[in-house]
Amino acid sequence: MRLLLIRHGETSWNKEEIFRGQLEVPLNETGIDQAKHIAKLLQKAPIDAVYSSPLGRALETARLIAEPHGLAVITAPGLTDLDYGAWQGLSHQEVKERYPELYQVWLTAPYKLRFEHGESLDDVRNRALDTVNRLSVQHRDHNVVAVSHRVVIKLLVCAILGLGASGFWAIRQDTCAVNTIEHDEQHGFMIYGLNDTCHIRPLTAHFSKSRQAADF
16 A cells, blocks of 8 residues: 555634644635645546545645545544544644643643643554554555645654654645555555645745744
């Protein structure tokens, strides 16, 4: 199986650095444009199935990708975003002021944190891995697109590379980035491409200071 693991397009809360989690936040104009660019890039690719997190920002990205292929988007709850619990809907600054100690844990050792009324990184990694393992069995020899979220994709990459959740901040994942992963019986999952955004920005933008917060 070849899996194109794609982060959804930009939302206004990405730009404002607000914790989104499992709240519904639609794609903004830039996010829609990003998704259309990916759809155009993949319109002639032999795609057999398109999966998505059930959250609207991912579903809309997936729908635009699936439409040229005449495919229906299949929702996969295991790909949904991290439940930040009490932090959802708050900006980084608000969280820093309300939960200063926990915020420092998030920045330095996020794998140690379980969000109040929410999840831990291990929870997300386990359900996401269950999902992609199932897809590798169900779609043997197929090309599959799966649209998900920053945290989910970072944790899947960490798991494949054997980093564990402690490598969370070592992986960058921009909006509408494409990650290419292959699976075979001999080697398991292998990463062929990571955080590819060449389709939505010129090469010079990769060195721009404006990209410093793009991973959010």
